[in-house]
Amino acid sequence: MEEPLGRAAVRDARPAIRRHNLVVVGFDEIVANKYLPCISNVVEAGYIDSYSVIDLESERSTIEERLQAVDLQPREIVYLPDSGTTTEQTQPKLIGTAVRQLRLPDMPMKVYIATEVQAHEAYLRYCVQSGIDSLVEKPVLAPLVDGRFTPSRISEVMQELIAQAARTGAEHSVMTLSRYHRIYNGEVIRSLEERARNWQAPVTSLHLRAAGGVWNLQHEYESRDDHPYRYGYGMMMHGAYHYVDLAVQCLSLNKLVFPDRRFRLEVSSFGAFPIDQHLRIPNPIASRFEDGHPRWPDAESLAHPFGETDITATFRLVDVASERTLTVGTLSFEQTTPSIRSWQDLPDDVYNKNGRTSSIDLEAQLSTLYSTHVHCYDVPRGQNADRIGAFARLTTRANASLGGPPSPDPPALGGAPCLCNIRRRPFTPSTPTR
Numbered sequence: 001m002e003e004p005l006g007r008a009a010v011r012d013a014r015p016a017i018r019r020h021n022l023v024v025v026g027f028d029e030i031v032a033n034k035y036l037p038c039i040s041n042v043v044e045a046g047y048i049d050s051y052s053v054i055d056l057e058s059e060r061s062t063i064e065e066r067l068q069a070v071d072l073q074p075r076e077i078v079y080l081p082d083s084g085t086t087t088e089q090t091q092p093k094l095i096g097t098a099v100r101q102l103r104l105p106d107m108p109m110k111v112y113i114a115t116e117v118q119a120h121e122a123y124l125r126y127c128v129q130s131g132i133d134s135l136v137e138k139p140v141l142a143p144l145v146d147g148r149f150t151p152s153r154i155s156e157v158m159q160e161l162i163a164q165a166a167r168t169g170a171e172h173s174v175m176t177l178s179r180y181h182r183i184y185n186g187e188v189i190r191s192l193e194e195r196a197r198n199w200q201a202p203v204t205s206l207h208l209r210a211a212g213g214v215w216n217l218q219h220e221y222e223s224r225d226d227h228p229y230r231y232g233y234g235m236m237m238h239g240a241y242h243y244v245d246l247a248v249q250c251l252s253l254n255k256l257v258f259p260d261r262r263f264r265l266e267v268s269s270f271g272a273f274p275i276d277q278h279l280r281i282p283n284p285i286a287s288r289f290e291d292g293h294p295r296w297p298d299a300e301s302l303a304h305p306f307g308e309t310d311i312t313a314t315f316r317l318v319d320v321a322s323e324r325t326l327t328v329g330t331l332s333f334e335q336t337t338p339s340i341r342s343w344q345d346l347p348d349d350v351y352n353k354n355g356r357t358s359s360i361d362l363e364a365q366l367s368t369l370y371s372t373h374v375h376c377y378d379v380p381r382g383q384n385a386d387r388i389g390a391f392a393r394l395t396t397r398a399n400a401s402l403g404g405p406p407s408p409d410p411p412a413l414g415g416a417p418c419l420c421n422i423r424r425r426p427f428t429p430s431t432p433t434r
């Protein structure tokens with residue numbers, strides 16, 4: 001029997017939903033508290049049939065406890081042996097067996113990878129090779145060689161994975177919730193972009209400072225499994241990459257002015273490490289946390305390859321053809337900065353375990369014409385370390401003769417009086433960003 005034309009047309013217009021089976025690798029408190037409601041929504045909407053979990057055998061009791069507190073239960077859980085008991089050869093096999101066990105007949109799979117960063121690569125590689133859609137947490141990967149972080153391998157491994165991924169139709173994405181930031185993107189970059197385009201003014205100066213306010217005790221550098229330092233990665237892999245990304249977005253505006261020129265970024269940097277901490281935290285204060293003695297007192301310990309706590313750099317952007325300098329600036333990512341930590345033991349049920357209190361300062365300048373300076377900072381609210389408000393203060397300075405917002409046809413500068421116009425714009429509290 002034929003359907004009336006109208007009904008058939010309505011049915012055809014609906015997007016076809018292909019139901020998937022979701023595998024969550026790494027079920028920490030963020031997944032349980034923040035992302036499970038999103039998963040429930042897509043189950044209800046028919047995009048996802050159900051979800052399963054892969055985590056570590058050593059974490060079984062923590063995971064079971066975490067699951068008791070959530071409404072949507074996993075269809076199945078697979079616990080794998082810890083990396084200490086597996087090798088680079090056995091790990092892919094274990095991952096393959098676990099993923100195959102969780103497959104549902106005739107249903108494509110999606111995998112969300114949220115293990116501690118060093119385990120991302122093995123799961124991502126499996127998904128890429130097997131043509132399974134994946135979403136991996138940032139930072140994408142931290143290649144280890146003989147158990148130590150080897151940043152020089154990041155590009156090589158990424159290129160290899162990208163080439164392999166191109167051979168299958170699967171999609172691979174990276175979770176970067178902070179990629180679009182209301183202040184940095186909506187205000188700072190937007191205002192620079194408009195002026196760089198209209199005035200053909202390059203970014204000639206960029207100063208970015210991110211103070212993390214994270215305070216670890218010395219023994220925690222050796223013992224922590226989440227945000228570990230003992231594998232050789234630290235501040236940069238624990239969050240500073242967001243600010244490298246922000247700096248790159250600002251510097252890339254120069255393409256608007258010089259679309260055909262190639263530029264080289266030269267960087268020179270210094271770092272401070274856990275072994276330096278005893279010198280940097282006042283003894284009476286550290287002693288309150290039973291952390292008043294240097295944990296690595298001898299010269300040999302200077303060779304201990306912990307990840308960095310603080311890193312500062314100065315850079316220049318050089319025109320490759322002419323060797324002329326276009327942009328100069330500084331980048332500094334430091335966590336040994338004011339923190340709200342006032343407790344000795346790391347609390348279990350708090351995300352902000354180390355009392356992180358961030359303060360980000362960014363000033364970007366377009367030649368002699370314009371500068372935008374933003375300060376985004378946390379303000380603690382009461383006793384709960386997880387309740388932190390975020391504020392932003394934006395100051396712009398512009399050549400007064402250009403006056404007001406940029407027009408498509410800016411006034412010529414020749415002979416203009418060199419007055420400065422300083423505008424301040426306070427911001428009311430924005431949503432907390434952590």
Ligand SMILES: NC(=O)c1ccc[n+]([C@@H]2O[C@H](COP(=O)([O-])OP(=O)(O)OC[C@H]3O[C@@H](n4cnc5c(N)ncnc54)[C@H](O)[C@@H]3O)[C@@H](O)[C@H]2O)c1
Binds near residue numbers: 083113
């Ligand atoms: N470090 C940061 O600044 C930051 C910020 C935001 C997001 N992230 C991402 O959030 C995620 C969690 O980070 P974290 O440092 O809190 O991790 P974590 O050490 O708490 O591990 C997360 C979960 O993964 C499990 N897990 C660890 N190794 C595993 C393995 N080989 N196989 C299966 N499960 C495993 C753990 O048992 C835990 O339940 C990571 O993907 C990380 O990249 C990190």
